[in-house]
Amino acid sequence: MSSKLTEPKSSDQGFSGILARFEPVIGLEVHCQLKTESKLFCSCKTTFGSLANQNTCPVCLGLPGVLPVLNHQAVEYAIRLALALGAKITERSVFARKQYFYPDLPKGYQLTQYDLPYCQHGSMLLDSGRRILIERIHMEEDAGKNIHGDNASYVDLNRAGIPLLEIVSAPELHSPSEAAEYLRKLRAIARYLEISDGNLEEGSFRCDANISLRPVGTKTLGVRTEIKNLNSFRNVEKAITYEIIRQADVLESGDQVKQVTLQFDAAAGRTIVMRSKENSPDYRYFPDPDLGILSITEDRIQAVRSKIPELPEQKVQRFQEAFHIPAADASQLTAEKELAAFFEDVVRQVESIVAPKIVANWMLSEYLREFNARQWNFAQPFISSRSFAHLLKLLGQGTISGKIAKSVFEQMAETGENPDHIIASKGLVQINDSAAIKAVVDEVIGSYPEQVAQYLAGKQKVYGFLVGQVMKVSAGRFNPNLLNECLKEALHGKS
Amino acid sequence: MRELDPLALSASELAQEVRTGNLKAQDVASSFAQRVERLHRDLNTHIEWDKDSTLNEVDKQLAYIEAALYAQKPLPLAGVPIAIKDNIMVDSQTVSCGSQLLRNHRAAYDATVVQKLKAAGALLFGRTNMDEFAMGSSTENSSYGAALNPWNRRHVAGGSSGGSASAVAAGMVPLALGSDTGGSIRQPASFCGVVGLKPTYGRISRYGLVAYASSLDQIGTFAHSVRDTALLYDVIAGHDPADSTSSNHASAEISSKLDANFSLKGKRLAVIKEFMAEGLDEEVKQQFEQALEVYRQAGATIEWVSLPHISFSIPVYYILATAEASSNLARFDGIRYGARSQKPGLNLRELYMQTRSEGFGREVKQRIMLGTYVLSSGYYDAYYAKANRIRELIRREIQGLFAQGIDLLLSPTAPTTAFELGQKTQDSLAMYLSDIYTIAANLAGIPALSLPIGLDRKGLPVGMQLMAPAFGEEILLRSAQVYEQQTNGAEKFRPRI
Amino acid sequence: MSRIDRQTVEKVASLAYLKLSEDEIAYYQIQLDRILDYIKQLDGASDSLPSDWRADLVGFVSPERADVALVSPAVEKVLSSAPKVVGTAFQVPRIIE
């Protein structure tokens, strides 16, 4: 019953043209897999077994006669996220059965929260300063996995029953990049809280997006479509962008958008209809009689509150105030808890020698470039914070110049050797001997009388050329400040 | 040493003689096995009975009993045969629930009650016939044919736990387990002349009981006497962490308190007015009134009370039970277990539908559809939510009576004695009405017991129902025993076979 | 009065994944209609509960278990008697999405 939608016409106005006429209204539903040891309602392992159905038991196989028992830790994780998003926790909430038939759903129903979720009314702050409402968060169990062969499909229930949080934003995001930012921030929070791996590719963080357009300046919501299972940040942006263009085409040709559920075909870069509103299923929700009330008392909330670490939003604030770094840099440095910790670690070690702002610049440019290119991780950093701090100290103390420091860092990234060793073996130590510098400066002034004359006639640009000539002789090792001093002194002596 | 006939002993006596060594568990097993062998086909009490494999299993249990006795474990059910309703899991044994869909299904684990029985030294003695998925009141909905009433084989044994009731009544086993969702233990106990107990909801773990209606289901007991009922109840009662609906309420042992001084003097027993109205068979009514007289003689006061909402029990039950059942039975799809349709060329949806249509019987499909309907979009409030509200009102009315000092509620167990086979099979509603007095206890979650009090002119047993406040099993059983003692009841009711 | 028509029986059967024969559709249409008619008496029940009363909020509190992983031996038994298994996975007709 899948049918392809017509290809959006390549809009001659381009994407920005569309945004000038339509405001996209986007809401995200995120399924976040919790990092518990055991499943939500049974004691099976949550690790992925290599063999299908190895992490199953009578309960998650849906055998006759079995009963669910709720995992305490999963509830605790759920409370953490609610607190981190400033949400309201419902003291008494309910697990319901969502009923439909599918081979990966062994009981014929999914245990989830329906009209009484444990959490409502949270929010997320975007870099723009806009706060996105999170309508609700609820707990539920994951389904298993259907694997499709040529002639048959195969059911693996290892994943069935793994705890999930479903986080539903209000339709308050207005661009593909805002949607991606919201998702990144949500993921960062889940990782800060140590409740989830937040891995989109492996499915521990899954995203559905609903999208509608309305003419700029109007308030009424348009007909929305929903795209299921976006499994990377890239696909979130790509799929939403595609869908915005497609809907704009439909609207501009005078048609109406149909309320459908879509799938994103990443390879083809387009959305495909899964089902239409008319055949949206009747799930026959009702409260699960095998479970009681999920009770989250004030005492329990307080006990969890004390375990909540500093979160990205607060860290960004603190970094800006304590380290005098711009908001954008602070935001980048706090995207991952370990990155932020590494940064603070380096700042502490170079205190009073290198300004935090310099550390931030080095982290965001040099360090992260190599980190990403070489696929390092923070669990076992290839370059330790000590080694990196030492390099920055050498720079701050003037032992090496910025240029040298960069090349030393490249060496470090290549070999893992410590900076002292690299500097010594290559003779890269900065020269702070004024007399030596003066000698070279005098030599250069003597060799380029024409350029000196131009400089003295007011052509400032030539100054750089002269610095370059002096540096060339020293192979970049002259202390740039001293060089400056000596060169200016010598030139002004001529005037 | 005098020769003991195991078949002539009560469960309590059997366990006692086995523990003291006067009787060998092997001899108990072979005596009862012979009796099952002789009778089970005639009465169709068992869905699974294989003498050899039963005795093989018993052999393993005998080794355990010996070791446990040596280690001075108490073993309250040492060497006592017990039949298990075919909807309770015994690891590696078939568990069909009376359904074709599960005709070859073997359990992959033990129900909590079964673990407890094994640990108590019981001998598991076959799997008893039942209405398919416990949906019925006569076992005529069993896809393996109806269990028959040992008092008169043209009459039903009752249901849904008819096989268990009939097997105990016929002396094939001294004890049996059943399950009770709307009367499925008490009604067949009444029809077959044995003691049937449905404990408080949450008192017995449901882990390993195939769910029919989760908020109503409860495992319970069949025995000849109140004493044996208490013996079995004590073994299986108690909190189970594997069942979230299992109660933490402390469960005191009852067996040791029986026979001790207990008087009904000053106790207030109440008869539910609404149950004494039309539809109640005249003979049953007379027998019940005589039973009331026995209690009056024993010092109790009898009063009449009204429960205004109790007349809504059946509609409330059929909404809630079928709604839950429609969901509980969704797992029977032939994908992981059960009889998958062999029809070739089916796509996935067709396979589901074909498997379920071939596997489920007529009444089961009807209840699944009714339950699906009441939960479907647009009908939830009118049916399911509404039924829950009336259920609450019924529960409050009953609790109100107990709160006012009523000790027990009394009624006939069923409006009639066992009806004839085929009499109600074409009329679902008439069949449903045979549970009219028993459903309230399930709706309110309170313990209730059926006690044989006499025979009608056709020679069929009449039962009286006693209901107590939640977790009031002790007063329930002790009061029932008073009746037995006053009437020599426990020994009176044995069909001649 | 008939509250259950043929379409309703078919719709409900389809939701419940039951395939009914013509005879069954006719049979269930009559049965369900009678039962729903009987159930209708609930409309006459007086209801003194507050309108926002809900059964699911007055029940017991769910116990919670410690987050400890255990291995179950059941899957071997289930796979050995499952209708159709390939490797350790359950086989079903190819799912067309």
Ligand SMILES: [Mg+2]
């Ligand atoms: Mg969900």
Ligand SMILES: [Zn+2]
């Ligand atoms: Zn499991």
